[in-house]
Amino acid sequence: MKTVLLVFLIMVSRGAVDLTSVRKNFEEAKDSKAVTEKLYTMLCNYREDDPLLIGYKGASFTLKARYEQGRSEKREMVAQGIKTVEGAIKLAPKNIELRLIRLAVQENSPKILKYKMNMQEDKQLIVANFAAQPAEVKSMIKRYAKQSAFFTAEDAKKIGN
Numbered sequence: 454m455k456t457v458l459l460v461f462l463i464m465v466s467r468g469a470v471d472l473t474s475v476r477k478n479f480e481e482a483k484d485s486k487a488v489t490e491k492l493y494t495m496l497c498n499y500r501e502d503d504p505l506l507i508g509y510k511g512a513s514f515t516l517k518a519r520y521e522q523g524r525s526e527k528r529e530m531v532a533q534g535i536k537t538v539e540g541a542i543k544l545a546p547k548n549i550e551l552r553l554i555r556l557a558v559q560e561n562s563p564k565i566l567k568y569k570m571n572m573q574e575d576k577q578l579i580v581a582n583f584a585a586q587p588a589e590v591k592s593m594i595k596r597y598a599k600q601s602a603f604f605t606a607e608d609a610k611k612i613g614n
Contacts, residue, residue: 475496493513552578556603583611
């Protein structure tokens with residue numbers, strides 16, 4: 454009986470993804486190939502149905518694409534990442550953290566991709582719903598807004614930056 458319980462616990466813990474670690478790695482991945490790889494590895498095999506983790510998974514694909522060598526590999530990774538992020542948004546369209554993820558992906562995507570169409574909408578939702586977010590999400594939004602060229606001084610005031 455103990456063996457069965459041990460095997461069950463090992464299987465459950467393998468599939469578990471720590472959201473706090475995912476958030477931290479997402480924020481740090483833009484400046485580090487190693488952190489990008491870590492985030493991608495954490496999420497590439499994620500098969501559960503949490504829209505937030507699905508969104509981070511999609512973002513990890515787009516981040517990893519920067520380090521791919523071939524154009525077709527980059528294109529495939531970015532396309533899969535965008536498709537995954539958009540799928541997550543469809544599952545939870547009012548999730549502000551997902552909107553922040555998509556905003557970050559769109560803001561940092563090359564103009565040639567023409568993947569910048571939701572930035573204003575996402576920013577407005579983020580600013581309008583900022584006060585209702587958990588403390589960890591508020592902190593992420595504030596940090597992102599400080600380094601983003603897309604958030605105005607007026608937006609920063611509304612979120613307390």
